[in-house]
Each structure stands twice: as C-alpha cells, then as structure tokens.
Amino acid sequence: MAILGYISFFGISLGPLTFVVIAEIFPNRVRAKAISVAILCLWVSTFIVSLVFPGLLKFFGGAYTFWVFAGLSAVAFLFICKVVPETKGKTLEEIEQYWSKS
Numbered sequence: 672m673a674i675l676g677y678i679s680f681f682g683i684s685l686g687p688l689t690f691v692v693i694a695e696i697f698p699n700r701v702r703a704k705a706i707s708v709a710i711l712c713l714w715v716s717t718f719i720v721s722l723v724f725p726g727l728l729k730f731f732g733g734a735y736t737f738w739v740f741a742g743l744s745a746v747a748f749l750f751i752c753k754v755v756p757e758t759k760g761k762t763l764e765e766i767e768q769y770w771s772k773s
Contacts, residue, residue: 677737727739
C-alpha cells in the first residue's frame with residue numbers, strides 16, 4: 672500500500688516537475704543540448720537508485736529503506752520550495768533573466 676501511495680504522489684508532484692524545470696531553466700542558445708545532458712543525468716541517477724535499492728532493502732530492511740527515501744524526498748521538497756522560482760505566466764526570456772541575475 673505504501674508503494675502505491677509513493678508512486679501516486681510522485682506522479683503528481685516531483686515526477687512531472689522535473690521535466691518542466693529542465694525545459695525552462697536553460698537559455699535558448701543551449702537549450703537542446705543542455706536538456707539532453709540533464710535528462711541523461713536524470714536517467715543515470717534513476718538507474719543507480721534502481722541498482723542500490725535491493726541492497727538497501729536487504730541490508731536495512733523495508734521500513735528503514737523507505738524512511739531513507741522519504742527523508743530524501745522531504746529534502747527535495749524543501750529545496751524546491753526554497754530555490755526553484757515560480758514561472759507561471761513568465762516567458763522563457765524572463766526566466767532566463769532571473770537565472771542570469773542569480
């Protein structure tokens with residue numbers, strides 16, 4: 672049941688958010704190549720998590736393993752709330768100016 676809850680909440684929160692942010696944060700002149708590299712890193716990271724998960728499950732057990740991932744999700748949530756700007760209603764050029772100032 673917990674796995675279904677995790678998948679459901681990930682599907683409506685961090686899952687699609689990743690691709691939206693990746694599509695908006697890069698300047699127009701390098702957008703295509705930068706998105707390709709970012710998504711490659713995303714899938715490599717996903718592959719690494721898939722490799723590590725069975726070992727963590729065997730070593731720590733189910734409950735602690737899921738608490739580790741829940742903690743990492745909470746850290747990601749706080750990071751997104753603090754660092755990722757709201758881009759609703761802004762053009763790609765306005766978003767690029769925001770990142771250039773930072």
